[in-house]
Amino acid sequence: METGRIPSMQETANRLAIAEVLAMHSRGVDRADTQTLKSCYWPDAQVAYGGFEGAAWTFCESLPDAIKNFTATQHSIGNVLIEWMGDTAHTETYVTACHLGDEEMTFLGRYLDVMERRGDVWKIRHRQVVMDWNRNFTATTRTSGAPFDGLARGARYPDDPLCRHIDSALD
Numbered sequence: 001m002e003t004g005r006i007p008s009m010q011e012t013a014n015r016l017a018i019a020e021v022l023a024m025h026s027r028g029v030d031r032a033d034t035q036t037l038k039s040c041y042w043p044d045a046q047v048a049y050g051g052f053e054g055a056a057w058t059f060c061e062s063l064p065d066a067i068k069n070f071t072a073t074q075h076s077i078g079n080v081l082i083e084w085m086g087d088t089a090h091t092e093t094y095v096t097a098c099h100l101g102d103e104e105m106t107f108l109g110r111y112l113d114v115m116e117r118r119g120d121v122w123k124i125r126h127r128q129v130v131m132d133w134n135r136n137f138t139a140t141t142r143t144s145g146a147p148f149d150g151l152a153r154g155a156r157y158p159d160d161p162l163c164r165h166i167d168s169a170l171d
Contacts, residue, residue: 001083011084018080026077028040028060030072032156034061037063038061041123041124045057046125075096079092091111103137104136104139109131113128
């Protein structure tokens with residue numbers, strides 16, 4: 001595929017579906033929400049997360065307890081590059097992941113995903129996480145005082161303000 005080529009409407013729709021899966025995965029991790037995480041993977045998917053290699057859904061079931069060891073996390077995705085092969089897409093997604101505990105740990109790396117379309121749905125069939133670098137330092141978070149007073153605070157599912165936000169949209 002030529003860099004800069006204008007995609008077709010179908011390719012644009014496929015790109016949007018893949019982008020949604022990637023964003024929902026970050027939400028699932030940060031909210032420690034097993035069901036949201038599982039919704040991003042096919043039931044037969046596999047992952048290679050360094051300390052865990054195996055069935056993605058098993059990983060999704062164990063990740064929320066592990067992520068709760070941190071006070072908060074935020075996974076932000078950036079560049080998403082997609083190589084198309086019919087109903088399969090190989091993606092490279094840049095990720096910055098911040099973890100707050102007694103220390104702050106920032107992880108910069110990439111997700112190398114094999115995405116698969118089944119019917120009209122895209123999900124991850126295989127994910128490999130690549131660490132480019134990380135940084136650990138003493139936590140400097142402030143939880144009160146200007147300009148932080150009155151801000152809603154992120155939390156794990158179902159206590160995050162997002163849950164009330166979605167519920168109010170359904171009313």
